[in-house]
Amino acid sequence: MLTKKQRELLLFINDRIKETGVSPSFDEMKEALDLASKSGIHRLITALEERGFLRRLAHRARALEVLKLPESVIPMQAGRTPFRPSVVEGSNAQTSSGSRRAAMPRGTMIPVMGRIAAGTAIDAIEHETRRVAAPDDGLDPDTHYALEVQGESMINAGILDGDVVILKKTETAQSGDIVVALINDETATLKRFRKKGGSIALEAANPAFGTQIFGPDHVKIQGKLVALVRRYH
Secondary structure, three states, rough: OOOOOHHHHHHHHHHHHHHHHOOOOOHHHHHHHHOOOOHHHHHHHHHHHOOEEEOOOOOOOOEEOOOOOOHOOOOOOOOOOOOEEEEOOOOOOOOOOOEEEEOOOOEEEEEEEEEOOOOOOEOOOOOEEEEEEEEOOOOOOOEEEEEEOOOOOOOHHHHOOOOOOEEEOOOOOOOOOOEHHHHHOOEEEEHHHHHHHEEEEEOOOOOOOOOEOOOHHHHHEEEEEEEEEEOOO
16 A cells, blocks of 8 residues: 555656656656655655565666556456455454454445544545445445545554545544544544543554643544445455
């Protein structure tokens, strides 16, 4: 699963090579992705190399080769195995063999409204980017929405980087619920909600990340996790 920036860079490089026969410069890539420095481009290219999407050609300046594109932009060919969707339901989702999984129906489509951080908070709920098939007929697009997860702070709750979480729109939560929390009306994050006396704790599910404590006026609930969609090759 590629991050949004990794995908954007890969497609930009591929398009430029098709148009000109030469890969773009680092300055062109930085400008196209609206990044502050070229070091961010170096990190993205390294990540794409590690995932087998790009290869740097030795002893040649500005020489990148696109080895493959994401499945979602490759036309399905006869005999090609498609992604097999899998769904992990409930706010206590786990990735163990005991997970509750179900085949994804092709009925109701839930809007994906951007990305949500499971780690450092980022902006979320921006605008609809696509739609995902609801894993349950009871999920209404008028009362539910989806976000793509970025980060690893919830991995011990079975929520991985690149997963799509489906949330019920609500402004309230019970202690222990996994929620989208808006902090100081500025940034949103996906965390487990806890009431700690007169304060609110937003707990990660990864020991590498700490718990954040806020006064009740600094946190607004924007949704509660009800399902998770994961795709496999």
